[in-house]
Amino acid sequence: MVPTEYYVLLSTVLFTIGVIGVLTRRSALVVFMSVELMLNSANLALVAFSRQWNHVDGQILTFFVITVAAAEVAVGLALLVGIFRTRRTTNVDEVNTMRG
Amino acid sequence: MEETLFTLIPAIIVLPLLGALINTFLIRDGRRAGMVASLACGAAFVVGLAAFALLAGLPHEEQTHIDLTLWQWIDAGPLDVPFGFLFDPLSAVMVLLITGVGSLIHVFSIGYMAHDARPVRYFVYLNLFVAAMLILVLANNYLLLFLGWEGVGLCSYLLIGHSFERKEARYASMKAFVMNRIGDFGLMLALLALFQHFGSLNYGVIFPRAAELAGQQINWVLGPTALASAIAFCMLIGVSGKSAQIPLWTWLPDAMAGPTPASALIHAATMVTSGVYLIVRSHSIFLQTQAISNLTVYVGVATAFVAASIAIGQYDIKRVLAFSTVSQLGFMVAAAGMGAYTAAIFHLLTHGVFKALLFLGAGSVIHGAHDVQDMRRMGGLRSAMPTTFLTYMAGTLALSGIPIWAGFFSKDEIIGSAFHGTRFGTYPVSGTILIITAALTAFYMARQVSLVFLGQQRDTSYHAHESEPIMTIPLWILAVGSTIAGIINFPGLHFLDHFLEPVFEVGHAVQEPLEFNIPLAIITVVLALAAGWVAYQVYGKRQWKKTFRDPLARYLGVFFEGFEQRWYADDVYDTMVVRPFKATASFLSRILDPLGIDGLVNGAAWLVGFGGRGLRRAQTGYVRSYTLVFFLGVIAVLGYFGFATVR
Numbered sequence: 253m254v255p256t257e258y259y260v261l262l263s264t265v266l267f268t269i270g271v272i273g274v275l276t277r278r279s280a281l282v283v284f285m286s287v288e289l290m291l292n293s294a295n296l297a298l299v300a301f302s303r304q305w306n307h308v309d310g311q312i313l314t315f316f317v318i319t320v321a322a323a324e325v326a327v328g329l330a331l332l333v334g335i336f337r338t339r340r341t342t343n344v345d346e347v348n349t350m351r352g
Numbered sequence: 353m354e355e356t357l358f359t360l361i362p363a364i365i366v367l368p369l370l371g372a373l374i375n376t377f378l379i380r381d382g383r384r385a386g387m388v389a390s391l392a393c394g395a396a397f398v399v400g401l402a403a404f405a406l407l408a409g410l411p412h413e414e415q416t417h418i419d420l421t422l423w424q425w426i427d428a429g430p431l432d433v434p435f436g437f438l439f440d441p442l443s444a445v446m447v448l449l450i451t452g453v454g455s456l457i458h459v460f461s462i463g464y465m466a467h468d469a470r471p472v473r474y475f476v477y478l479n480l481f482v483a484a485m486l487i488l489v490l491a492n493n494y495l496l497l498f499l500g501w502e503g504v505g506l507c508s509y510l511l512i513g514h515s516f517e518r519k520e521a522r523y524a525s526m527k528a529f530v531m532n533r534i535g536d537f538g539l540m541l542a543l544l545a546l547f548q549h550f551g552s553l554n555y556g557v558i559f560p561r562a563a564e565l566a567g568q569q570i571n572w573v574l575g576p577t578a579l580a581s582a583i584a585f586c587m588l589i590g591v592s593g594k595s596a597q598i599p600l601w602t603w604l605p606d607a608m609a610g611p612t613p614a615s616a617l618i619h620a621a622t623m624v625t626s627g628v629y630l631i632v633r634s635h636s637i638f639l640q641t642q643a644i645s646n647l648t649v650y651v652g653v654a655t656a657f658v659a660a661s662i663a664i665g666q667y668d669i670k671r672v673l674a675f676s677t678v679s680q681l682g683f684m685v686a687a688a689g690m691g692a693y694t695a696a697i698f699h700l701l702t703h704g705v706f707k708a709l710l711f712l713g714a715g716s717v718i719h720g721a722h723d724v725q726d727m728r729r730m731g732g733l734r735s736a737m738p739t740t741f742l743t744y745m746a747g748t749l750a751l752s753g754i755p756i757w758a759g760f761f762s763k764d765e766i767i768g769s770a771f772h773g774t775r776f777g778t779y780p781v782s783g784t785i786l787i788i789t790a791a792l793t794a795f796y797m798a799r800q801v802s803l804v805f806l807g808q809q810r811d812t813s814y815h816a817h818e819s820e821p822i823m824t825i826p827l828w829i830l831a832v833g834s835t836i837a838g839i840i841n842f843p844g845l846h847f848l849d850h851f852l853e854p855v856f857e858v859g860h861a862v863q864e865p866l867e868f869n870i871p872l873a874i875i876t877v878v879l880a881l882a883a884g885w886v887a888y889q890v891y892g893k894r895q896w897k898k899t900f901r902d903p904l905a906r907y908l909g910v911f912f913e914g915f916e917q918r919w920y921a922d923d924v925y926d927t928m929v930v931r932p933f934k935a936t937a938s939f940l941s942r943i944l945d946p947l948g949i950d951g952l953v954n955g956a957a958w959l960v961g962f963g964g965r966g967l968r969r970a971q972t973g974y975v976r977s978y979t980l981v982f983f984l985g986v987i988a989v990l991g992y993f994g995f996a997t998v999r
Binding site for chain 1: 971972973974975976979980983
């Protein structure tokens, strides 16, 4: 059996990649994908710990995370489409109406 | 019988109030409003007369016990104030004066106000005025009295400022109100002190225990003082405000800026008498303090003399009468201070009648002379206005103290009390000054009659006419009243003395009815006649040119200038109070408000704006930088918790 540490390590790596993606990429779509990556890294960790402790809670929580992620993607993509329609771009740096 | 009284007493107050309400909401026509108002006041008089008759029929000792509580007005912890009325002989005679003279003034006003711009409003105020005054005299506790006290203050303000298009009317109304408020403040202090000591403001609680006040010492402005003196002094401030005594007297002469019948109401039947009434009502308290009672006498005597001297130098027909009122109020206050309470009330009643007559007569003159008020432009009006002249003479003789007319008896009773002595002793100096003042009174009244009615008309640019019957009939009634009113306390009969006795028994203030002092009477009458004769010689005999210069100015020089300029009292107040006040107000509005207050407010706004301008740089608008901050925050929080758990 693969030890839990490996899963946690992989989860950490995935999460870090997600963070770096969110922080560095300018395309809103890629930022989204990075966010999904972070969510899924969390899912991976949850499932791994669930198996480790023979506890089903982690797996249940994963379903919640997946549901929330789906809803978030629906809203987020709708926003993205809206932004693209008005500004003809999905570059997050150019969407700076809120600049003080 | 008492049950009948209990239904009659509220009706006395409700009727004028009802008149005011009907006129406010239902009547638009001035003449009809006058009818309603007169009817309301007249009905109150009839009811008052009936109540008076019932009261007079009661046994002597029950006459002070007609105490009727309508409802609980204020019930807040220890403060327990009923909305209740006390109908004792003192209130009864006041009610008769207020409603009786008031009704005649209402009727007179119908004619006088026929061409006014706002007659309905005027009659509403008039009725309210009467109602407030009735509350004042009928109250069975000091707080309800204070309600009426404030009510007459308010109504006088409204009436004086009735023709608010004129600047001096607006100014006079404000002056009256402010002066009265100063006095009211004194009365309020007195009420607070009374409440603190007795835990109640009801006459029934305070007066029987008034003797306690003399023993109590309090630390006051000038060291320890008897509580009775402190309270009486505060009341005296209130009295000097309402009854126009030194130092708060300057509002009353200006109060004639209102319509003339309203002046008659303010000067004769209501308002100014309330101060005298307050002293007489609170006699139990004033009797505990010789010092303040003496002070009251001195204030009254000084006011009487100063105001009489000023009346000599005035040219406005109403202004002479206004200063005469101040002077006569001085007589009453002096009498009340001496402890000659019956004499004070006697003079209050007779003065109420003949001063109303004089003011209405002056109103009739002004009405007939097309709003001319300057006596220098009058003269010879006797032939144009015979009725007004005849009735005016009755008032003049009454005010001057010529025998058989009312003023003679009441004024002589006051002067007699000063010499004969009361429980506080005799007041020979004050009495002498009062005799001189009485002579001055005869002088300025004879001067006025000479200038207005005798000789030839000096300014012939207008055509004077006699007033209509609705105005002359009240004059006739009042003229008859001024002639025979002396009967109510005729020497030897002493009706008023006996009638008021139960009131003064409570405070053990009963005075032996004064015997008629014949030498004194001869002196006062001779002096009055002489003064009148001199005035007639100076003013009545000669033919004045149009450019009238008062002949006294030549003989008296600087003194006459003092009379004419009212001893510069208004100028002194103007320099000492009004101008500094205006300067302060101007400083506040021009400097402190824009720089100080606005500076503070705008400064706060600027500070917030400045902070915002600085902090807005943080809002870059780059989502990624927000995210970075967010992550760093998460790390910081996690690090903090991790660190905390490890430790």
